[in-house]
Amino acid sequence: MAPIPVVGRGAPGKPLLEIEGLHIAFGARDRWFEAVRGVDLRIHAGEVVGVVGESGSGKSLTALAIMRLLPRGARISSGRMRFAGTDLLALDERGMNRLRGSAMGMIFQDPLTALNPALPVGHQIADSIRTHQGLGRAAALARAEALLDLVGIARPRERLRAFPHELSGGMxxxxxxxxxxxxxxxxxxxxEPTTALDVTVQAQVMAMLDRIRRELGIAVLFISHNLELVAEVCDRVAVMYAGRVVEGAVVEALFEAPRHPYTRQLLRCIPRLNDETGPMPTIPGLPPRLGAIPGGCPFAPRCDAAFARCTAEAPDIWRRGDHMARCWEALR
Incomplete structure (x- = not known):
């Protein structure tokens, strides 16, 4: 099946990143179970694309696959990924190392485990600069200091010598x-760049990311379970469930007229301070386990709009311009 174009504002021309039919499986020997099942995704230069969904939907695995950093026991079983015209799956490890940290950067969920606990943070930044730009030590440290200032860290020269455990989660x-x-x-x-941060620090981090994105003019793939944050910073959004993109649209269309029942359920679960109708809504049931994804539409057992066809056949795709959804109910 051809990839589903969901091109939003500010996104003309050829995509910077294009993913077609991405499948990722976990297992060993002859027992493999698909965790990502045919993801199509496009990101154009300068735009922000959000990917949302519950834990286990395949969001982070998709991101790690782009960087070719899948965990042990996982593999890309099929699909295509092209970045700026380069076939990412055809690159050897040396070629990927040249891209990682230079043309492509990643903010991981838990910076305490992603950062080296044995090195000062300034040295870690400077080492990356020296590796990719060939600067001397003094020049790389000066660049690291400027970067700490760019991301809003006070007294950046002092913080160059700090170890990760000496900093707060937000820092x-x-x-x-x-x-x-x-x-x-x-x-x-x-x-998930705001995981485990309190609301005030979340807002600071998101403002910092948006400012840096605008100043540097870079494209961003923003992975989150927080639809409020997605609404604030993204141009387009892809909703994932059970390893597939089930809905994709520009942000305004998705929030104003969602076409997939799962998206509607996620939007109902956004907490609202002025809501006095009772407990916060939740989606009944749980996402399917790896290796136990039901036939038909995988969301059907939890769906309040499901009918007989939903459990019998995998849904076709509904399209209206830039908006798509994998759903029989949308096609009725």
């Missing part, structure tokens, strides 16, 4: 961002 996330953009990437992947 570690800023350091991770400085490391990700140290070599002027064209694409920044932000995987």
């Amino acid at each position: 570690r996330q800023r350091v991770m961002t400085a490391l990700a953009v140290a070599n002027d990437p064209r694409l920044l992947i932000a995987d």
Whole structure:
């Protein structure tokens, strides 16, 4: 099946990143179970694309596959990924190392585990700069100091000597961002960049990311379970469930007229301070387990709009311009 174009504002021309039919499986020997099942995704230069869904939907695996950093036991079983015209799956490890940290940067979910605990943060940033730009030590440290200032860390010269455990969660996330953009990437992947941060620090981190994105003019793949954040910063959004993109649209269309029942359920679960109707809504049931994805539409067992065909056949795709959904109910 051809990839589904969901081109939004500010996204003319050829995509910077194009993913077609991406499949990722977990297992060993002759027992493999698909966790990502045919993802299509496009990101154009300068735009922000959000990927949302519950835990286990395949969001982070898709991001790690782009960087070719899948965990042990996982593999890309089929599909195509092209970045700026380069076939990512055809590159050897040396070629990927040249792209990682330079043309593509990534902010990981947990900066405390992503950063080296044995090295000061300034040295980690400087080492990346020296590797990709060939600068001397003094020049690389000066660049690292400027980057810490760019991401809003006070007294950046002092913080160059700090170890990760000496910094707060919000400051570690800023350091991770400085490391990700140290070599002027064209694409920044932000995987749940506000996880475990309080609301105030979340807002600060998101404002910092948006400012850096605008100043540097980079494309961003923003992975989150928080639809409010997605609405604030993204141009387009892809909703994932059970390893597939089930809906994709520009942000305004998705929030104003969602076509997939799963998207509608996610939107109902956004907490609202002025809502006095009772407990916050939840989606009944749980996502399917790996290796136990039901036939038909995988969301059907939890869907309030399901009918007989939903459990019998995998849904066709509904399209209206830039908006798509994999859903029989949308096609009725």
